[in-house]
Amino acid sequence: MITSADIVLWVYATVLSVFVAFVIIVRGQFRRFSVLATYFAIVAAMSLLRLHVLNAYGFKSPNMSISTTFRISCCAFSCTLSLQLFTGRCFLQRGLTCVCA
Amino acid sequence: MRVGSIVITAGVGIWSLAIVQAASTRLISRWIFEYSQDLYFVSTVAALILFGFATYKPNVPKPVHQLAFVFAGYFLFFALMYVIRYLSPLWGAPLAGLVGLFGMWLPLGVAYVFYDPNINKSLDDPYPPL
Numbered sequence: 001m002i003t004s005a006d007i008v009l010w011v012y013a014t015v016l017s018v019f020v021a022f023v024i025i026v027r028g029q030f031r032r033f034s035v036l037a038t039y040f041a042i043v044a045a046m047s048l049l050r051l052h053v054l055n056a057y058g059f060k061s062p063n064m065s066i067s068t069t070f071r072i073s074c075c076a077f078s079c080t081l082s083l084q085l086f087t088g089r090c091f092l093q094r095g096l097t098c099v100c101a
Numbered sequence: 102m103r104v105g106s107i108v109i110t111a112g113v114g115i116w117s118l119a120i121v122q123a124a125s126t127r128l129i130s131r132w133i134f135e136y137s138q139d140l141y142f143v144s145t146v147a148a149l150i151l152f153g154f155a156t157y158k159p160n161v162p163k164p165v166h167q168l169a170f171v172f173a174g175y176f177l178f179f180a181l182m183y184v185i186r187y188l189s190p191l192w193g194a195p196l197a198g199l200v201g202l203f204g205m206w207l208p209l210g211v212a213y214v215f216y217d218p219n220i221n222k223s224l225d226d227p228y229p230p231l
Contacts, residue, residue: 029215
């Protein structure tokens with residue numbers, strides 16, 4: 001069961017992800033850290049999608065309970081973690097280029 | 102580095118597929134889940150290596166060092182939580198709230214790094230944008 005605190009945390013994390021992507025763009029660092037900014041934008045979009053599914057189908061409904069939750073979670077998990085690895089790779093490349101120079 | 106990353110990612114995918122091949126039903130779903138988990142631990146190792154380089158090498162720009170710390174802390178914490186939950190399922194419920202809270206470590210840390218008004222000055226480092 002999702003509590004009010006979980007919903008608040010969820011919304012806060014979503015807003016924070018949008019804010020981070022916004023800050024990266026505003027600071028003029030999007031070209032350097034485009035993957036990182038894209039990652040946070042996708043995290044926010046996935047979070048909103050999950051919130052929509054929760055509102056549309058309910059947490060206990062058959063749509064949410066088994067297949068939808070599992071598939072959306074898997075897709076979100078896969079996309080975010082793949083991007084995390086990609087972000088880490090780009091970041092690793094930049095860091096190693098920097099420290100080896 | 103780029104080719105190596107692609108090779109590692111593909112290797113982890115093949116490794117995950119080999120693990121879940123025993124499952125007769127919902128192979129794709131199980132593979133995605135397994136692949137995500139394996140990628141996560143590979144990312145943890147990469148983040149820790151990066152943090153080690155950023156810590157012990159001189160002339161590392163401050164934002165790079167800070168971001169390395171944020172990444173390493175984030176990945177390491179969730180890896181530790183996963184291990185604790187796996188070894189002791191009784192800790193699953195108490196740690197769930199902590200995991201939710203610590204999930205904001207990454208966006209908060211990255212926001213802190215990029216909110217620095219001097220980030221454009223401190224990023225005049227030798228590494229060019231990709």
